[in-house]
Amino acid sequence: MIELRGITQTYPGPQGPVEALRGIDLHITPGEVFGIIGKSGAGKSSLVRVINLLNRPTAGQVIVDGKELTSLNDAQLRAARRDIGMVFQHFNLLSSRTVFDNVALPLELAGMGKTAIRERVNPLLELVGLAHLADRYPAQISGGQKQRVGIARALASRPKVLLSDEATSALDPETTRSILDLLRQVNRELGLTVVLITHQMQVIKQVADRVAVIEAGRIVEQGRVLDVFTRPRQAITKSLIDEILPQELPTSVLVHVRKLTRRLATTAPGHTGRLLRLSYSGDSAYQPILSQLVREFGVDMSILHGQVDEIQDETFGSLAVFASGQADRVRGAVAHLRAGGVEVEEVAVAV
Ligand SMILES: Nc1ncnc2c1ncn2[C@@H]1O[C@H](COP(=O)(O)OP(=O)(O)OP(=O)(O)O)[C@@H](O)[C@H]1O
Ligand SMILES: [Mg+2]
Structure with missing residues (x-):
């Protein structure tokens, strides 16, 4: 479903170029929840932004659902992006729009009519459990509810892939669990492929099928979550697992x-x-x-x-x-x- 080949990402910086991604090859299969974990600055956001070409990689190919995004022109890319939804750490909602209107926004931008929008948005609000808050404004709802709006908005264009960059980092543990359950639910019920970026092993443990560990712009380890948890190979992986399953004996x-x-x-x-x-x-x-x-x-x-x-x-x-x-x-x-x-x-x- 998603294939990254030889991706590098170099940013210009005041002290010279910053190599954020250094040759990433990754294959994510349809319908899986794929977790990418790494410490701050490892290149997670750079990687997820390359998947929908929010960032154009310096080199390499991005192939999503059979289309090589890196070779498309702007109009083709806009169309292809409808297959890729994204949720953000800080929700990125428009404060002047109601819950309903935030979810409706991508559909309005795509030129969909009012009735069709209502028919699309209402079931989505049901799905994320926010039908009763449709007329509220972002300032009038909780963080967890805001993220539910973010997820509904990401699903509005009926994507095949959902990208999530630290979607639960700003939430408390219980709300985190409920949001991750929701991501699992849309993965199962809608058959969506989910790519989940996080710095918390707890998140990986709860929802991911497979996981890749990124360190200094490289994937250093990947596999089934259970395998990586029981047989971590790299020091970085051990230290990330340590957070929930201490590796050292007392x-x-x-x-x-x-x-x-x-x-x-x-x-x-x-x-x-x-x-x-x-x-x-x-x-x-x-x-x-x-x-x-x-x-x-x-x-x-x-x-x-x-x-x-x-x-x-x-x-x-x-x-x-x-x-x-x-x-x-x-x-x-x-x-x-x-x-x-x-x-x-x-x-x-x-x-
Ligand atoms: N626009 C940019 N210009 C220059 N350097 C950047 C830019 N964006 C990111 N970087 C650098 O690239 C590296 C990777 O950053 P990235 O945001 O991908 O990390 P991350 O894993 O998402 O970190 P965090 O967990 O803190 O969000 C870092 O060294 C960062 O400083
Ligand atoms: Mg980041």
Whole structure:
């Protein structure tokens, strides 16, 4: 649905050119919610503005729904843009127009008649839950309601793609959730492809199917959200996930491991103890993995720390366990876990 090939974006700046995007290749498939996450200044807004050619890239091709936007003339581009709706962080509503008239604006600009506009706008206001506020002005509604107007307006021209640049950053967590639910709903009910830009992993976790991580103008990691959450490769990704799923073990766990290791040396000489971090997702989450290890390998397991969470109905979690027993049995247990789809990381602890 959206294809970016070799996109670079260079802005002129007082201290010389700023390379905001440095060779972006991206493929977004029809009907998915695709999240793009990165820290401030990473190039997120530059990237999303390139997709509808609000910014013309310095180099590269933008193809949306089979049309190469970068090769269209102005009139063709205006027509193609009707397929691409956009919602903004600060809503960008016109304060002198009512809720209804804000949603109607793109249709008026496209020359649609009054009756047709009413027939288009009223169901949209129903969809976003604002039918009862149609006659209010932006100053008379809340931030979450303003964003609902922004979404309805973006949907007015019946786009195939919806771009969202930090649409929930100005909202509190509960309102954020309700707006993200609405984006999910329009994605499912209207079959819309949604591209969501954010700096919050929480947003990605709640609605995205796939995610790309952008750092200094480059995509450094991408994949299914669940996969990226359970197996982040890049330091930047880990630090972004850390916000909702701390990646470091608390010091108290390490202190405890030292104690257990010392005790092992006196009570069971010849046995090894290992601190393992287990990450699992999907099916393996439901398997009684630990009891199996104790039973079949005769390895002792102390659970020291753990977290379980859910991404779009799939469970994933991480556990820190201290596994102790005869060295070959501990090794066997680790191999068994890995064979069962559990990520196992051995954490070295200086005693
Ligand atoms: N019009 C511009 N002229 C010059 N430099 C720009 C312009 N727009 C953005 N930049 C620079 O390009 C880089 C990427 O900016 P961009 O706005 O895309 O980042 P972002 O990821 O959206 O950040 P934020 O999370 O703060 O919104 C930054 O270094 C920024 O200063
Ligand atoms: Mg931005």
